[in-house]
Amino acid sequence: MDQIAAGFGARADLTARIDDAMPGHAFGRERAHRVTDLPRAAIEAREVGDLSVGGDATARDAPYHRVDPVVMVSTRLHAPMLAQPDRAGEPPRHSLGERRRYAGPTVTREAKARRIQAQLDELYPELVAPLPYEDPYKLLIAVLLSAQCTDVRVNQVTPKLFARASTPAQMRKLSVEEIREIIRPCGLSPAKAKAIAELSQVLVDEYDGRVPDTFEELEALRGVGHKTASVVMVQAFGKPAFPVDTHIHRLAARWGLSNGKNVAQTERDLKQLFAPETWGRVHLQIIYFGREYCPARNHDLTACPICSWAASKARIASEMRGARRAR
Numbered sequence: 001m002d003q004i005a006a007g008f009g010a011r012a013d014l015t016a017r018i019d020d021a022m023p024g025h026a027f028g029r030e031r032a033h034r035v036t037d038l039p040r041a042a043i044e045a046r047e048v049g050d051l052s053v054g055g056d057a058t059a060r061d062a063p064y065h066r067v068d069p070v071v072m073v074s075t076r077l078h079a080p081m082l083a084q085p086d087r088a089g090e091p092p093r094h095s096l097g098e099r100r101r102y103a104g105p106t107v108t109r110e111a112k113a114r115r116i117q118a119q120l121d122e123l124y125p126e127l128v129a130p131l132p133y134e135d136p137y138k139l140l141i142a143v144l145l146s147a148q149c150t151d152v153r154v155n156q157v158t159p160k161l162f163a164r165a166s167t168p169a170q171m172r173k174l175s176v177e178e179i180r181e182i183i184r185p186c187g188l189s190p191a192k193a194k195a196i197a198e199l200s201q202v203l204v205d206e207y208d209g210r211v212p213d214t215f216e217e218l219e220a221l222r223g224v225g226h227k228t229a230s231v232v233m234v235q236a237f238g239k240p241a242f243p244v245d246t247h248i249h250r251l252a253a254r255w256g257l258s259n260g261k262n263v264a265q266t267e268r269d270l271k272q273l274f275a276p277e278t279w280g281r282v283h284l285q286i287i288y289f290g291r292e293y294c295p296a297r298n299h300d301l302t303a304c305p306i307c308s309w310a311a312s313k314a315r316i317a318s319e320m321r322g323a324r325r326a327r
Helices: 002-021 057-061 096-101 109-123 136-145 151-164 176-186 189-207 215-219 226-236 246-254 263-273 276-292 313-326
Strands: 030-034 070-074
Touching: 109 263, 109 276, 136 151, 136 189, 136 226, 151 176, 176 189, 215 226, 226 276, 246 263, 246 276, 246 313, 263 276
Parallel strands: none
Antiparallel strands: 030 070
16 A cells, blocks of 8 residues: 555656646646656657647647657556657657558549549540441451451451341351451451351351340350450440450559459459449440550550559559560
């Protein structure tokens, strides 16, 4: 009991000395006082409630500030609360949580997507499909031919092909060699010609000459992958689909909308960021934007209308290093 009484006596004596030095600085149930006989180190004072040590307005507005040595003495029965001292000549040290708290807001993928969509809508309010078509079958054939070929070249070849055969029934009457000779400028003509001949036969035999309108049935046709099926679904049938090719995959990674690991993952990420009713439009807008403003090579991301703010500093630096090595 004598030791406890002595402890309370020492606390009362310390509090009295502090009150004499700086009276009136009370913070709820805590008190902070300026003390002249504390250790040498400058001590960082944290804000308590809406007040700051000394009541200085400038210090009150700052998240952290330096003051003369300060000890925060509790009126409760526990040890005085001392702020962590700094080493001489060093700025205040804060915990990881505090650094994150004052690092500024983080732009989410959702916020990026909204801003990007607004820019794309402004740049491309009206859209025309890059591969003109009259019916689902012609669109299917045109998209199949566009693999590793430009849309311009495809649009030069398809009129010649459809002049010979514009329906599955007519196309199956042409030999593979005849089809191949017509589509040769599109590249990969042997494989594409076989695919066109075979899928046309299947459409006649199993679907009465019509193009099916489900992913499962479309992707079962020879030469038709998920991207081709997606284009047909969204453009010919108006069903929600987000076709993702290598160009959209690249831009989504540049803009931080996807981790860019693979096309399938990019498609899943983009579908989560954009409303289903906008998938077809955003798909075309990104394609047109990539062609006009955002090429794959020798691209200055800092001058791009979207990359300049959406791409991370690390991404910009990485592509700039790659461009310098390619020169």
